[in-house]
Amino acid sequence: MPVRFFLGGYTADMDGRADGVGVVHAGAPDDVLAGGALRWAGTATAAASPSWIAWHPTLDVVYAAHEAAGTVQAYRRIGEEAFAPLGDPVPVGELVCHLAVAPDGRSLIASCYGDGRIVRVAVDAAGRPSAPVAAPAAAAAPVPVADLPNLTDVLGTGSTPHAHQARFTPAGLVTIELGLDLVRAWEVRGDALAERHRVALPVGTGPRHGVWHPSGHLYVVTEHSNEVFVLRPAPGGGFVLVGGTQLPGTRVGADFAAEIALTRDAQYAVVGIRGSNTLATVRVGGDGDALSPVALVESGVDWPRHHVIARDTVLVAGQRSDEVVSLTIDERTGVPGRVRHRVEAPTPTCLLPDR
Numbered sequence: 045m046p047v048r049f050f051l052g053g054y055t056a057d058m059d060g061r062a063d064g065v066g067v068v069h070a071g072a073p074d075d076v077l078a079g080g081a082l083r084w085a086g087t088a089t090a091a092a093s094p095s096w097i098a099w100h101p102t103l104d105v106v107y108a109a110h111e112a113a114g115t116v117q118a119y120r121r122i123g124e125e126a127f128a129p130l131g132d133p134v135p136v137g138e139l140v141c142h143l144a145v146a147p148d149g150r151s152l153i154a155s156c157y158g159d160g161r162i163v164r165v166a167v168d169a170a171g172r173p174s175a176p177v178a179a180p181a182a183a184a185a186p187v188p189v190a191d192l193p194n195l196t197d198v199l200g201t202g203s204t205p206h207a208h209q210a211r212f213t214p215a216g217l218v219t220i221e222l223g224l225d226l227v228r229a230w231e232v233r234g235d236a237l238a239e240r241h242r243v244a245l246p247v248g249t250g251p252r253h254g255v256w257h258p259s260g261h262l263y264v265v266t267e268h269s270n271e272v273f274v275l276r277p278a279p280g281g282g283f284v285l286v287g288g289t290q291l292p293g294t295r296v297g298a299d300f301a302a303e304i305a306l307t308r309d310a311q312y313a314v315v316g317i318r319g320s321n322t323l324a325t326v327r328v329g330g331d332g333d334a335l336s337p338v339a340l341v342e343s344g345v346d347w348p349r350h351h352v353i354a355r356d357t358v359l360v361a362g363q364r365s366d367e368v369v370s371l372t373i374d375e376r377t378g379v380p381g382r383v384r385h386r387v388e389a390p391t392p393t394c395l396l397p398d399r
Contacts, residue, residue: 052394060391082387105171131172137161153210160205241282259332292337312378344383361392
């Protein structure tokens with residue numbers, strides 16, 4: 045089989061054209077890489093705006109964030125490219141936009157952009173979700189930290205809750221809160237979450253998503269200021285802010301950073317930029333705590349909402365151009381080249397590699 049990707053997307057309830065979770069093939073049947081021709085393979089299951097999808101760590105179960113409905117739904121695999129609902133949808137919050145499944149498969153964390161809720165959802169042995177428990181809301185707006193070298197001074201209020209991502213890291217669970225400019229560290233107490241530490245990023249930067257680097261650092265990309273911050277774990281289960289960089293060639297107020305992904309050797313990070321519709325590459329230096337800008341290139345799509353790196357290829361979901369494209373990455377520089385292949389795909393918002 046070619047390399048297979050499942051696609052989250054927006055359906056009519058979010059002004060999109062998708063029917064549910066889609067399927068895209070990359071390459072010919074005997075290819076082991078994702079750099080070959082792309083082909084739309086249809087809909088794996090009907091779903092209402094499954095804008096983010098995530099695997100269970102061991103079961104053939106996918107979880108979807110139904111963004112408009114504010115629910116989480118599990119789907120069990122019933123064929124190579126087909127899923128069926130498993131259990132009932134679980135209400136979590138307004139405009140749920142991200143799901144992170146715990147490594148032990150016993151829970152997942154839903155992040156809700158609309159009301160800022162962070163919700164822990166229990167998962168049973170068969171993969172069915174239930175029993176949502178909301179985490180404590182942030183008690184106050186963050187206090188700006190001192191500027192670091194090479195970071196832009198961005199004005200903003202940082203007062204409206206908009207949770208955007210949760211990530212299970214070797215240092216524990218963290219959530220990234222775009223509206224409050226916070227990165228929060230948590231511990232699980234029974235069925236609930238308890239905050240153990242927070243890092244306040246500069247007000248108005250809008251942290252959106254993060255990626256864990258093998259050096260033991262968390263890289264957090266900001267939607268409003270187009271920067272990448274570097275956080276290092278600290279004693280007691282917290283994090284400290286140790287560095288960062290501005291993304292090259294971006295414009296505050298016109299460009300909006302989206303996803304961040306590491307190259308295969310983790311020597312570079314690639315960030316999607318909506319607005320200018322570009323991909324920015326930054327180099328990793330020092331012991332993983334130093335980042336420096338490398339290049340900004342065209343993504344080949346309109347509104348690059350999400351991208352994944354599969355060895356020497358980056359696949360990009362163009363939300364507004366209704367397509368997925370693939371570009372080869374120069375692994376010596378971390379810089380993507382021109383678009384090699386493209387395929388029509390209705391309002392894609394998330395790319396999930398098959399396993």
